[in-house]
Amino acid sequence: MQVHDGNVTPGSSGRLTIIQRHLTAVPLSGQVSTANYPTKFCYTLDNNLLTTEQRHFYEENGFLVIKNLVSSVDIESFRKQFEKLCKKEITIPGLLIMRDVAIAKSEYVPDQKAVTKIQDFQEDPVLFSYCSLPQIVKYVECFTGPNVMAMHTMLINKPPDAGKKSSRHPMHQDLHYFPFRPADRIVCAWTAMERIDRTNGCLVVVPGTHKGVLKQHDYPEWEGGVNKMYHGVRDYDLSIPRVHLVMEKGDTVFFHPLLIHGSGMNRTAGFRKAISCHYAGADCNYIDVKGTSQENIEKEVMEVAYMRYGLSDLTLKDVWMIKSRIIKGERTNL
Numbered sequence: 001m002q003v004h005d006g007n008v009t010p011g012s013s014g015r016l017t018i019i020q021r022h023l024t025a026v027p028l029s030g031q032v033s034t035a036n037y038p039t040k041f042c043y044t045l046d047n048n049l050l051t052t053e054q055r056h057f058y059e060e061n062g063f064l065v066i067k068n069l070v071s072s073v074d075i076e077s078f079r080k081q082f083e084k085l086c087k088k089e090i091t092i093p094g095l096l097i098m099r100d101v102a103i104a105k106s107e108y109v110p111d112q113k114a115v116t117k118i119q120d121f122q123e124d125p126v127l128f129s130y131c132s133l134p135q136i137v138k139y140v141e142c143f144t145g146p147n148v149m150a151m152h153t154m155l156i157n158k159p160p161d162a163g164k165k166s167s168r169h170p171m172h173q174d175l176h177y178f179p180f181r182p183a184d185r186i187v188c189a190w191t192a193m194e195r196i197d198r199t200n201g202c203l204v205v206v207p208g209t210h211k212g213v214l215k216q217h218d219y220p221e222w223e224g225g226v227n228k229m230y231h232g233v234r235d236y237d238l239s240i241p242r243v244h245l246v247m248e249k250g251d252t253v254f255f256h257p258l259l260i261h262g263s264g265m266n267r268t269a270g271f272r273k274a275i276s277c278h279y280a281g282a283d284c285n286y287i288d289v290k291g292t293s294q295e296n297i298e299k300e301v302m303e304v305a306y307m308r309y310g311l312s313d314l315t316l317k318d319v320w321m322i323k324s325r326i327i328k329g330e331r332t333n334l
């Protein structure tokens, strides 16, 4: 385990790499002590896959990077399929193609290269095969339990920044978008489809924030515009140390839905690609977000859902029930 300038770097074992930069500004040392571990696990389950060290790391930090988990062959097939979808050589029901706000609102006529992300590829057999990769699902079960649902799918194609910094993703908690609980049985798997570092806008996390509560989210006040639904934590304090997750192609991070994270701008000429799925244990329950901080996103989701599905009497729960798929075990509640 090594710490360099707040970045996670691969350990020689290729297994777990640990960063430890505490919110309480504990000074960074080269090696992190494995002492003072909690005795009770809250955020991980035992299925004989995670080592004790990995479990402790997730419990403390709210994320876990596994090196080289997805093969180049699989990643190439996702890349090819993504291109076909962008060129409209294939259309998939329910799939949403989104352009960056700076490009969508300019005079420039966008081509497929302007796509910033695609969402909801649950009906695309090629891309959705990512969500059932056995080596991913084995890890997912350590967080969700044995009944695994794929709730939300994305392929993020962070474009070269158009000069407005709109390629950034503000610091947020994914739970803001989710009307189901408990949070500890939800996890995101996010796989780098190429090397991703600070030049092309890597994931940036605030370790330990999964132990906190869901915060109020709004659109950040960014001069250059903000992408639709890219809410950020309100009054976010940028002086809190962030950790930049530098990842190689195929590396996968699993993270908790309360972990505060975002991504920086893409300063390169290339489109930075990552594929992700949010999973939840099927035994989770839908909640009513009325009267909570999530009301603002519910309103936006319902507007978009109406445009996409053309149905006016849908509820937020219906939208999630339509999108989600069982991956393993039994579809109980969700």
Ligand SMILES: CCCCCCCCCCCCCC(=O)SCCNC(=O)CCNC(=O)[C@H](O)C(C)(C)COP(=O)(O)OP(=O)(O)OC[C@H]1O[C@@H](n2cnc3c(N)ncnc32)[C@H](O)[C@@H]1OP(=O)(O)O
Binding pocket: 096, 097, 098, 099, 100, 101, 104, 105, 119, 152, 174, 177, 226, 227, 228, 229, 230, 231, 278, 301, 304, 305, 308, 319
């Ligand atoms: C069912 C939904 C469930 C989703 C749940 C999310 C869960 C996430 C959970 C996980 C955590 C994830 C965390 C996350 O990732 S949060 C991010 C999630 N974001 C979304 O899900 C957004 C989904 N995108 C859309 O719905 C469409 O692409 C929109 C509606 C944006 C455009 O629609 P369409 O593509 O058909 O374009 P159009 O040509 O017809 O333009 C229409 C209008 O829209 C303007 N416009 C275009 N692009 C953008 C833009 N990028 N930003 C702002 N505005 C934009 C455009 O200028 C025009 O406005 P105007 O000029 O008329 O004023």
Ligand SMILES: Nc1ncnc2c1ncn2[C@@H]1O[C@H](COP(=O)(O)OP(=O)(O)OP(=O)(O)O)[C@@H](O)[C@H]1O
Binding pocket: 168, 169, 170, 171, 197, 198, 199, 201, 202, 204, 220, 238, 242, 261, 262, 263, 264, 265
């Ligand atoms: N001035 C800012 N105002 C609002 N959010 C910011 C600001 N700077 C960074 N962020 C947010 O912090 C997160 C990480 O950005 P950051 O600038 O740390 O990463 P980067 O651009 O990849 O790296 P670098 O430190 O090399 O610029 C992103 O979610 C970004 O939106």
Ligand SMILES: O=C(O)CCC(=O)C(=O)O
Binding pocket: 154, 156, 158, 169, 174, 203, 261, 262, 263, 274
């Ligand atoms: O920039 C990314 O790839 C991740 C963005 C993100 O956190 C999200 O879409 O929820």
Ligand SMILES: [Fe+2]
Binding pocket: 172, 173, 174, 261
């Ligand atoms: Fe996110």
Ligand SMILES: [Mg+2]
Binding pocket: 264, 265
């Ligand atoms: Mg930056």
